[in-house]
Amino acid sequence: xxxxxxxxxxxxxxxxxxxxxxxxxxxxxxxxxxxxxxxxxxxxxxxxxxxxxxxxxxxxxxxxxxxxxxxxxxxxxxxxxxxxxxxxxxxxxxxxxxxxxxxxxxxxxxxxxxxxxxxxxxxxxxxxxxxxxxxxxxxxxxxxxxxxxxxxxxxxxxxxxxxxxxxxxxxxxxxxxxxxxxxxxxxxxxxxxxxxxxxxxxxxxxxxxxxxxxxxxxxxxxxxxxxxxxxxxxxxxxxxxxxxxxxxxxxxxxxxxxxxxxxxxxxxxxxxxxxxxxxxxxxxxxxxxxxxxxxxxxxxxxxxxxxxxxxxxxxxxxxxxxxxxxxxxxxxxxxxxxxxxxxxxxxxxxxxxxxxxxxxxxxxxxxxxxxxxxxxxxxxxxxxxxxxxxxxxxxxxx
Amino acid sequence: xxxxxxxxxxxxxxxxxxxxxxxxxxxxxxxxxxxxxxxxxxxxxxxxxxxxxxxxxxxxxxxxxxxxxxxxxxxxxxxxxxxxxxxxxxxxxxxxxxxxxxxxxxxxxxxxxxxxxxxxxxxxxxxxxxxxxxxxxxxxxxxxxxxxxxxxxxxxxxxxxxxxxxxxxxxxxxxxxxxxxxxxxxxxxxxxxxxxxxxxxxxxxxxxxxxxxxxxxxxxxxxxxxxxxxxxxxxxxxxxxxxxxxxxxxxxxxxxxxxxxxxxxxxxxxxxxxxxxxxxxxxxxxxxxxxxxxxxxxxxxxxxxxxxxxxxxxxxxxxxxxxxxxxxxxxxxxxxxxxxxxxxxxxxxxxxxxxxxxxxxxxxxxxxxxxxxxxxxxxxxxxxxxxxxxxxxxxxxx
Numbered sequence: 159x160x161x162x163x164x165x166x167x168x169x170x171x172x173x174x175x176x177x178x179x180x181x182x183x184x185x186x187x188x189x190x191x192x193x194x195x196x197x198x199x200x201x202x203x204x205x206x207x208x209x210x211x212x213x214x215x216x217x218x219x220x221x222x223x224x225x226x227x228x229x230x231x232x233x234x235x236x237x238x239x240x241x242x243x244x245x246x247x248x249x250x251x252x253x254x255x256x257x258x259x260x261x262x263x264x265x266x267x268x269x270x271x272x273x274x275x276x277x278x279x280x281x282x283x284x285x286x287x288x289x290x291x292x293x294x295x296x297x298x299x300x301x302x303x304x305x306x307x308x309x310x311x312x313x314x315x316x317x318x319x320x321x322x323x324x325x326x327x328x329x330x331x332x333x334x335x336x337x338x339x340x341x342x343x344x345x346x347x348x349x350x351x352x353x354x355x356x357x358x359x360x361x362x363x364x365x366x367x368x369x370x371x372x373x374x375x376x377x378x379x380x381x382x383x384x385x386x387x388x389x390x391x392x393x394x395x396x397x398x399x400x401x402x403x404x405x406x407x408x409x410x411x412x413x414x415x416x417x418x419x420x421x422x423x424x425x426x427x428x429x430x431x432x433x434x435x436x437x438x439x440x441x442x443x444x445x446x447x448x449x450x451x452x453x454x455x456x457x458x459x460x461x462x463x464x465x466x467x468x469x470x471x472x473x474x475x476x477x478x479x480x481x482x483x484x485x486x487x488x489x490x491x492x493x494x495x496x497x498x499x500x501x502x503x504x505x506x507x508x509x510x511x512x513x514x515x516x517x518x519x520x521x522x523x524x525x526x527x528x529x530x531x532x533x534x535x536x537x538x539x540x541x542x543x544x545x546x547x548x549x550x551x552x553x554x555x556x
Numbered sequence: 557x558x559x560x561x562x563x564x565x566x567x568x569x570x571x572x573x574x575x576x577x578x579x580x581x582x583x584x585x586x587x588x589x590x591x592x593x594x595x596x597x598x599x600x601x602x603x604x605x606x607x608x609x610x611x612x613x614x615x616x617x618x619x620x621x622x623x624x625x626x627x628x629x630x631x632x633x634x635x636x637x638x639x640x641x642x643x644x645x646x647x648x649x650x651x652x653x654x655x656x657x658x659x660x661x662x663x664x665x666x667x668x669x670x671x672x673x674x675x676x677x678x679x680x681x682x683x684x685x686x687x688x689x690x691x692x693x694x695x696x697x698x699x700x701x702x703x704x705x706x707x708x709x710x711x712x713x714x715x716x717x718x719x720x721x722x723x724x725x726x727x728x729x730x731x732x733x734x735x736x737x738x739x740x741x742x743x744x745x746x747x748x749x750x751x752x753x754x755x756x757x758x759x760x761x762x763x764x765x766x767x768x769x770x771x772x773x774x775x776x777x778x779x780x781x782x783x784x785x786x787x788x789x790x791x792x793x794x795x796x797x798x799x800x801x802x803x804x805x806x807x808x809x810x811x812x813x814x815x816x817x818x819x820x821x822x823x824x825x826x827x828x829x830x831x832x833x834x835x836x837x838x839x840x841x842x843x844x845x846x847x848x849x850x851x852x853x854x855x856x857x858x859x860x861x862x863x864x865x866x867x868x869x870x871x872x873x874x875x876x877x878x879x880x881x882x883x884x885x886x887x888x889x890x891x892x893x894x895x896x897x898x899x900x901x902x903x904x905x906x907x908x909x910x911x912x913x914x915x916x917x918x919x920x921x922x923x924x925x926x927x928x929x930x931x932x933x934x935x936x937x938x939x940x941x942x943x944x945x946x947x948x949x950x951x952x953x954x
Binding site for chain 2 (some may be wrong): 210239467473
């Protein structure tokens with residue numbers, strides 16, 4: 159199955175992205191809308207942060223029924239840490255969409271991203287909603303993806319087509335990331351739509367499975383956002399027969415592939431990122447140990463600055479690996495960076511460092527740590543820590 | 557009790573710091589020696605990293621008996637991840653010191669800091685030991701402090717004098733830090749000597765107490781080193797009577813104060829640091845919750861870059877606070893940055909931000925987060941994340 163980093167038409171959905179004036183830079187798109195012709199299957203996963211934005215509170219309540227007709231997402235303001243007025247604003251925002259679409263307000267889910275602690279201007283927002291509804295188009299996914307960008311430098315979309323249940327099914331998505339990207343759903347808004355006919359319960363479990371190997375396996379800065387939302391909607395317009403057994407598995411795999419493509423694009427475009435590095439830990443006693451070590455390495459500022467400097471720094475990687483509670487024997491481990499073995503049996507392979515350094519000039523490379531203790535494996539995608547990360551975050555107010 | 561950020565004479569100890577040629581920059585001091593006239597009470601705490609340097613393995617074994625006569629510490633090479641040859645090197649190094657001092661090799665503890673994965677040149681080291689022994693002086697603590705520096709920009713020493721058990725007692729110390737500074741003892745070597753008469757068991761428990769509020773309450777980058785060692789020696793030359801009850805408490809407090817002064821100097825001089833920020837969490841349900849939140853905030857790259865940019869960024873601080881498993885109610889919390897209240901009852905106080913921004917230009921300021929849920933409190937000292945942190949770590953091989 160091929161996944162393209164580009165948008166696609168998905169029967170049953172129309173999209174729009176407009177400039178409502180919510181961002182300070184005039185003319186920048188900041189309001190995106192996805193609308194189905196009627197309520198469709200829906201599922202979502204949200205941030206596990208104890209501080210949840212108002213739209214997260216509202217959307218998580220609404221998606222529980224398993225059906226949504228529209229999603230409205232704005233950038234420029236996270237509407238988080240805004241108390242009761244923020245909650246009111248999120249509800250009013252959905253009502254404004256429902257009025258324009260002539261649907262039930264409870265079938266509209268809100269999402270916000272941008273600065274925390276501030277509310278957006280509702281009059282501007284309402285005018286933007288009107289415009290978005292008038293511009294809804296089957297070809298609008300790219301415009302939608304642009305509208306949800308914050309410090310992203312490019313829109314992120316992905317799509318795939320497969321035969322399933324006797325029909326041709328399309329799965330397409332859009333996401334935004336850049337900062338506060340970390341385990342357990344980060345500042346990240348992700349949207350996946352499909353024309354497959356899928357019951358809400360199956361869509362929900364498929365989305366959870368897809369998340370664990372995609373959005374929950376990436377990190378940019380270890381910071382967990384208050385607004386993370388990954389939402390999926392299935393229109394059923396493909397007319398496939400119910401998915402079960404192998405076909406259900408195929409659907410989950412396709413959904414995971416689209417989610418992984420989006421997640422990968424988020425890390426590639428992480429704030430200030432000049433490298434995309436896959437931290438692969440294998441040979442751990444179990445999967446939990448492998449994941450613990452992979453995350454620790456992936457989030458270490460010392461490791462990430464070494465990536466930026468193309469420095470095959472064995473010391474920082476193994477020091478990070480040893481800092482968790484996971485079982486590890488330094489005398490057994492083997493480390494490869496960018497395909498070059500630079501440590502083995504508790505010793506550095508000095509003569510290999512130059513070759514590793516050379517290969518680290520690539521935009522993407524893997525770090526493979528084999529603990530040689532068991533069968534546990536995990537991979538986390540991360541970026542480097544560059545001057546631009548500091549520049550972006552010392553000057554931009556989240 | 558007054559603690560000065562300067563060295564002192566401590567009866568029973570002599571110190572030296574020399575240039576043995578272990579560092580690449582010629583003439584830089586890189587070998588420090590502390591020697592007592594005979595074996596004295598000793599205690600130490602070490603890194604909890606699963607990857608332990610050879611000198612940590614040797615020193616932790618030797619200090620277990622509660623008596624040491626000398627400590628030899630080098631910079632320029634961590635002698636970590638160096639396998640059996642590294643262990644041999646650490647043992648030979650102690651033997652060289654013992655030969656010069658004419659003491660038992662088992663009474664010498666080794667410490668190393670610098671690049672991981674490489675061993676130092678033993679012939680240079682041995683010549684350095686000879687020179688160090690010949691230069692031992694009661695006034696040599698400052699020179700010792702210089703010899704253990706890596707990316708530190710200045711030597712760190714602290715001292716205090718108090719009356720205890722009928723005698724005047726001095727406690728003095730030296731430390732190095734700069735990178736891989738984090739909870740649970742980071743790349744950090746710390747040495748504290750006192751002329752107090754203290755039994756090994758009491759010294760050990762006093763050191764543990766002192767560590768929890770000093771070296772274990774700081775972070776620069778959340779990275780945990782493989783070589784962390786904090787070692788204390790007590791010569792007994794002060795001739796005080798045995799310490800018990802209130803006098804034991806006074807000794808712990810004085811030891812803690814010296815340790816805290818050293819720890820504070822480490823953060824102040826953290827790699828690239830332009831700010832020293834005390835993250836104080838209070839009103840948590842319990843102390844563990846308070847500490848969890850304080851650490852999460854103190855290690856957040858987004859929070860630390862905001863400090864660098866003098867940005868009173870409520871969103872990043874509360875998002876970090878909410879990312880732990882600690883109980884937190886956003887609608888109750890109050891946040892002060894640099895003394896200015898900028899959030900209260902789940903809302904941002906927009907009009908206060910300018911005043912906070914102004915005060916964040918100071919070199920030092922506190923962040924106070926009151927959860928208003930209970931009596932749990934914790935403070936963690938941290939630095940900001942600056943361009944220079946990236947510069948230092950993209951170009952320096954740890």
